[in-house]
Amino acid sequence: MSKYSVIGTRVRRVDGPEKVTGNAKYTFDMVLPNMLYGKILRSPHPHARILNIDTSQAEKLIGVKAIVTGKDTLGRKQGIWRRFSELCDEEILCRAKVRYIGDPVAAVAAVDEDTAEEALDLIEVEYEPLPAVFDPMEAIKEEAPQLHEGAELNINVTRHIEWGDVDEAFRQCDHIREDQFKCSSQAHVCMETHDAVASFDYNGKLTVWTSTQSSYYIQRLLTDMLGLRESDIRVIKPPTGGGFGSKFELDSAQFCASVLSMKLCQPVKIVLSREEEFTATKRRTPMYYSVKLGAKKDGTLLAKEVRVITEGGAYTGMGATALYLTGFFSSFPYKYPNYRYDGYRVYTNTAPTSAMRGFGAPQSTFVGESQIDMIAEDLGIDPIEIRRKNGMTPNYEVPGQAYIQSCGLHQCLDKLEEQIKEQGKLPANHGIGVSAYGFMSGGIFNWFDTPYAFSSAIVKINIDGKVDLFTGACEIGQGSDTTLSMICAEELGVRLEDIRIYAGDTGICPVDLGAWGSRETLMNGNAVKMAAADAKRQLLEFAAAKLGANIVYDLEIKDQWIHLTDRPERGFSYFDIVKEAIRGRDGEVIMGRGHYTPHRKGMISPAYSFGVQAVEVEVDTETGRVKLVNVTTAHESGTVINPVGIEGQLEGAIMMAGGYGFCEDQPMDGGKILNPSIADYKLIRSLDMPKTKILPIDTYEPEGPFGAKEAGEGLTNPTAGAIGNAVYKAVGVRITDLPITPEKVLRALKKKQKQNK
Amino acid sequence: MKKELNLTVNGQPYELYIKPKTLLVEVLRDHLGLTGTKRGCNSSSCGACTVILNGMSVKSCSILALQADSAEVLTLEGLANGAELHPLQKAFLDHGAFQCGFCTSGMLMSAKTLLDENPKPTAEQIKEGIDGNICRCTGYNSIIRAITDVVKGEYKEEK
Numbered sequence: 012m013s014k015y016s017v018i019g020t021r022v023r024r025v026d027g028p029e030k031v032t033g034n035a036k037y038t039f040d041m042v043l044p045n046m047l048y049g050k051i052l053r054s055p056h057p058h059a060r061i062l063n064i065d066t067s068q069a070e071k072l073i074g075v076k077a078i079v080t081g082k083d084t085l086g087r088k089q090g091i092w093r094r095f096s097e098l099c100d101e102e103i104l105c106r107a108k109v110r111y112i113g114d115p116v117a118a119v120a121a122v123d124e125d126t127a128e129e130a131l132d133l134i135e136v137e138y139e140p141l142p143a144v145f146d147p148m149e150a151i152k153e154e155a156p157q158l159h160e161g162a163e164l165n166i167n168v169t170r171h172i173e174w175g176d177v178d179e180a181f182r183q184c185d186h187i188r189e190d191q192f193k194c195s196s197q198a199h200v201c202m203e204t205h206d207a208v209a210s211f212d213y214n215g216k217l218t219v220w221t222s223t224q225s226s227y228y229i230q231r232l233l234t235d236m237l238g239l240r241e242s243d244i245r246v247i248k249p250p251t252g253g254g255f256g257s258k259f260e261l262d263s264a265q266f267c268a269s270v271l272s273m274k275l276c277q278p279v280k281i282v283l284s285r286e287e288e289f290t291a292t293k294r295r296t297p298m299y300y301s302v303k304l305g306a307k308k309d310g311t312l313l314a315k316e317v318r319v320i321t322e323g324g325a326y327t328g329m330g331a332t333a334l335y336l337t338g339f340f341s342s343f344p345y346k347y348p349n350y351r352y353d354g355y356r357v358y359t360n361t362a363p364t365s366a367m368r369g370f371g372a373p374q375s376t377f378v379g380e381s382q383i384d385m386i387a388e389d390l391g392i393d394p395i396e397i398r399r400k401n402g403m404t405p406n407y408e409v410p411g412q413a414y415i416q417s418c419g420l421h422q423c424l425d426k427l428e429e430q431i432k433e434q435g436k437l438p439a440n441h442g443i444g445v446s447a448y449g450f451m452s453g454g455i456f457n458w459f460d461t462p463y464a465f466s467s468a469i470v471k472i473n474i475d476g477k478v479d480l481f482t483g484a485c486e487i488g489q490g491s492d493t494t495l496s497m498i499c500a501e502e503l504g505v506r507l508e509d510i511r512i513y514a515g516d517t518g519i520c521p522v523d524l525g526a527w528g529s530r531e532t533l534m535n536g537n538a539v540k541m542a543a544a545d546a547k548r549q550l551l552e553f554a555a556a557k558l559g560a561n562i563v564y565d566l567e568i569k570d571q572w573i574h575l576t577d578r579p580e581r582g583f584s585y586f587d588i589v590k591e592a593i594r595g596r597d598g599e600v601i602m603g604r605g606h607y608t609p610h611r612k613g614m615i616s617p618a619y620s621f622g623v624q625a626v627e628v629e630v631d632t633e634t635g636r637v638k639l640v641n642v643t644t645a646h647e648s649g650t651v652i653n654p655v656g657i658e659g660q661l662e663g664a665i666m667m668a669g670g671y672g673f674c675e676d677q678p679m680d681g682g683k684i685l686n687p688s689i690a691d692y693k694l695i696r697s698l699d700m701p702k703t704k705i706l707p708i709d710t711y712e713p714e715g716p717f718g719a720k721e722a723g724e725g726l727t728n729p730t731a732g733a734i735g736n737a738v739y740k741a742v743g744v745r746i747t748d749l750p751i752t753p754e755k756v757l758r759a760l761k762k763k764q765k766q767n768k
Numbered sequence: 769m770k771k772e773l774n775l776t777v778n779g780q781p782y783e784l785y786i787k788p789k790t791l792l793v794e795v796l797r798d799h800l801g802l803t804g805t806k807r808g809c810n811s812s813s814c815g816a817c818t819v820i821l822n823g824m825s826v827k828s829c830s831i832l833a834l835q836a837d838s839a840e841v842l843t844l845e846g847l848a849n850g851a852e853l854h855p856l857q858k859a860f861l862d863h864g865a866f867q868c869g870f871c872t873s874g875m876l877m878s879a880k881t882l883l884d885e886n887p888k889p890t891a892e893q894i895k896e897g898i899d900g901n902i903c904r905c906t907g908y909n910s911i912i913r914a915i916t917d918v919v920k921g922e923y924k925e926e927k
Contacts (some may be wrong), residue, residue, distance in 0.1 A: 030869030032842035033804020040803035202870035252870030488868025662907030
């Protein structure tokens with residue numbers, strides 16, 4: 012029998028019934044009495060000075076209630092790296108200058124969307140176009156136009172990571188490779204676009220309902236921008252239609268709706284169109300990689316040197332973190348004794364690039380896992396073997412960076428190797444590529460400069476034994492409401508249906524930094540577990556006194572039964588004890604509190620997940636088209652809290668990461684994204700989806716709740732690299748720039764044929 | 769200016785006066801308050817707004833409401849039989865065939881149309897049946913498993 016009664020079981024999601032019946036009310040569905048509709052006017056120029064904005068004609072339009080421009084704001088610049096003022100570089104409503112096609116310049120509130128749209132056409136903006144630069148390699152040249160004052164050569168952020176003696180190590184290598192790679196952009200394509208309903212009242216209080224990954228960040232960033240007190244802003248996250256990294260910075264819908272509502276004391280709703288979503292929200296960071304990799308003859312990797320230039324777009328956003336993490340994860344999941352990384356994030360007149368699921372690691376994993384296959388081939392070593400030889404192991408320290416406790420990489424390699432061998436010989440033009448990866452379980456860094464614990468939770472037990480769980484964690488589809496409810500139920504010894512979760516509302520929930528960096532299960536899970544344990548202790552004190560048991564006995568609660576651990580028959584119903592305990596406390600409800608902030612866990616994360624993925628592709632040599640056939644993944648994420656959730660994360664990640672590997676892209680011309688619609692932006696649909704298989708790997712992470720760690724973003728890391736390796740295995744061509752499109756494959760095949768002649 | 773529209777939604781007849789350019793999805797969401805139907809793209813490419821119109825699945829952002837005059841429309845709100853969920857809804861719950869839930873309404877409507885037309889679809893036909901619906905969260909396979917279980921008769925509709 013499992014030692015757990017809730018975690019590890021297959022349950023229906025707690026938000027399931029409302030989602031399968033259409034009863035879930037997203038921000039997108041909200042209507043408030045007296046509500047107005049807002050639209051945002053955006054720059055058609057990639058780089059221009061704003062000389063004048065004339066709103067007089069638009070104001071005359073019947074139904075228009077307010078128009079705001081940068082002059083109606085406090086003129087502050089914001090950014091999520093709040094500790095570093097030079098990285099807070101985005102006004103949202105631009106006053107003097109626009110820096111990309113899509114930069115907001117004005118916003119209108121009107122009685123309906125059509126009127127607001129019509130008003131946008133009547134606003135006259137006089138621009139003085141400036142020279143623009145789109146390519147980061149051009150933008151770092153001296154003659155390039157400068158986007159931001161103080162950012163010489165358009166360099167926004169630099170990052171350096173180094174350990175060992177890299178130069179000396181290269182001298183000791185038997186074989187060295189130097190390769191270039193290019194990683195493309197990617198759009199998040201949340202099914203619910205960015206949206207917000209802001210309602211400012213005559214008491215000076217602002218309430219914002221919004222589709223977000225972090226209600227707390229939005230509350231705090233609005234505080235900075237609007238000049239209100241933090242607690243006078245309440246951010247409520249209704250069910251949210253996806254995030255994937257795009258929804259934890261302050262966005263134009265939230266800010267413009269708030270500014271308009273404050274002007275009118277009326278609720279204002281802004282929903283970004285799908286085109287705005289593609290062109291004027293942030294996206295995955297394109298990266299240019301130069302990598303030098305050195306090994307001994309036996310395949311021991313001695314040194315790696317990585318230089319990365321990233322296309323930053325117009326503003327910093329979370330791009331600074333992506334720059335750091337791509338450098339850190341370029342060393343993953345291997346034990347490089349000598350390592351050097353230099354990263355440069357460069358401003359360009361393109362839509363800003365920032366966080367997206369995997370956060371720099373899908374890029375570094377594509378590069379690293381392509382190159383390790385290349386060097387293995389040079390040395391005549393099996394790809395699995397070279398990974399096994401150099402792979403991270405438990406209790407490994409990444410010098411000066413991170414301390415890894417649990418690590419199941421080798422179990423993953425063994426399991427996956429077995430699986431591949433079982434498959435036997437493949438048909439013609441099929442190939443299997445492997446890719447190993449790791450990822451963090453939440454970030455330790457505090458560039459946001461929060462004074463709060465990273466995660467907190469409150470557990471309240473009511474007279475009927477039902478439990479209210481309050482947490483700032485944000486359910487965005489990834490399943491945190493269910494996973495956290497399961498953790499709470501397990502710790503408290505009750506059933507899942509006894510828990511009701513209230514999450515993501517800054518008015519009633521304690522702070523959590525939100526759903527990004529794969530942090531909720533470990534960090535908020537720890538806070539929830541601590542809160543539940545605190546409440547449980549209060550019940551057990553009462554039960555122990557009532558039972559009059561010998562002091563040497565422990566008490567526990569399991570499946571609503573409070574009992575002596577060693578003598579389960581001696582006990583009481585949980586419900587009876589709750590009733591009596593509350594009466595005995597003069598009617599005070601039972602309340603448990605929990606919080607979690609990682610301490611002494613290195614610079615990156617308190618825990619890391621690992622895995623290996625094998626992708627089988629079929630390449631059509633006539634058209635160059637790559638088809639995903641099978642994807643098998645051995646992923647270890649410590650104790651599995653919610654198995655249905657992990658399957659969903661894995662399969663969903665394959666759709667997104669597979670798309671990154673071979674079909675999703677955002678081509679541009681003069682800073683303009685050329686495919687801003689779902690019709691033109693190619694996503695994997697059901698017919699393109701490969702068969703998927705997950706190989707369970709058993710590990711236990713001491714830092715995580717019940718031994719759990721991340722299972723969200725890490726799964727996005729391996730696929731592009733595995734596809735690249737599989738294409739090489741299938742038809743012998745190596746594509747080093749993403750995505751691996753039919754054109755690139757065909758061109759490479761032709762080149763190969765010519766060389767063979 | 770405004771035109772009369774008569775249509776039946778989830779068994780309930782409605783008489784409305786609407787601007788001729790009003791889309792079916794706008795009538796459902798904005799006039800009738802049936803917000804279970806979503807809009808993901810407004811260009812009939814994501815499938816979030818799929819409803820069943822006279823037995824056929826239709827992207828409700830791609831037709832004018834007046835084109836649905838006298839029609840019978842089924843939206844997600846009409847799928848369950850009172851408190852009793854439809855077999856597809858139960859199967860979606862058991863398989864975790866949704867995450868953020870924003871595509872779920874359209875996905876369930878496409879799945880229902882598929883099974884109404886062909887109660888015993890093959891695996892490939894199930895994939896084809898939902899190919900017009902984008903899901904950014906699940907990777908589709910859990911949705912396919914859920915529909916497959918309904919096809920196998922794992923979930924009986926209670927009459």
